[in-house]
Amino acid sequence: MKTKKIKNFKMNNDVYKLRRQVIDLIYEAKRGGVNLPRIEVRIGEQSSIKHRNVLGCAKMNGNQMWITKDAIDLGVDALRNVVFHEIAHAVFNVQHDESCPLMQSALTTILNREDCLKHLLKYNRPKKVDRFDLIDHLERRQLLESQF
Ligand SMILES: [Zn+2]
Numbered sequence: 001m002k003t004k005k006i007k008n009f010k011m012n013n014d015v016y017k018l019r020r021q022v023i024d025l026i027y028e029a030k031r032g033g034v035n036l037p038r039i040e041v042r043i044g045e046q047s048s049i050k051h052r053n054v055l056g057c058a059k060m061n062g063n064q065m066w067i068t069k070d071a072i073d074l075g076v077d078a079l080r081n082v083v084f085h086e087i088a089h090a091v092f093n094v095q096h097d098e099s100c101p102l103m104q105s106a107l108t109t110i111l112n113r114e115d116c117l118k119h120l121l122k123y124n125r126p127k128k129v130d131r132f133d134l135i136d137h138l139e140r141r142q143l144l145e146s147q148f
Pocket of ligand 1: 085089096104105
């Protein structure tokens with residue numbers, strides 16, 4: 001899994017430890033009641049000077065995220081803001097919203113643990129909906145085919 005603005009680090013013990021901090025925050029969201037599927041996480045660094053301010057990226061609705069070492073080095077509260085922001089993109093397909101302190105396009109306000117969860121929970125919805133849609137679609141296609 002690859003993205004333009006962040007170059008993945010090769011996995012080794014140090015990178016596992018960095019990724020562990022991100023995964024722990026994903027579990028924190030889960031324990032807080034956010035419906036989460038398995039999320040793939042990569043740790044890396046900005047791919048060029050042009051992207052030096054990038055802290056994280058996500059594949060919209062694709063359950064994949066990339067977090068930079070810079071974001072991890074900002075400390076747990078800032079990192080939680082970055083991770084929860086990317087969860088909203090990656091899992092709930094949420095776009096940027098400058099009126100939401102979590103979904104602002106730039107990290108300006110660092111929310112505390114409680115507020116960060118509260119804002120992520122605004123976007124929470126069961127992920128099952130997509131799977132039902134897929135089944136529904138397949139069934140309709142099957143019905144259509146059996147008509148011929
Ligand atoms: Zn974003």
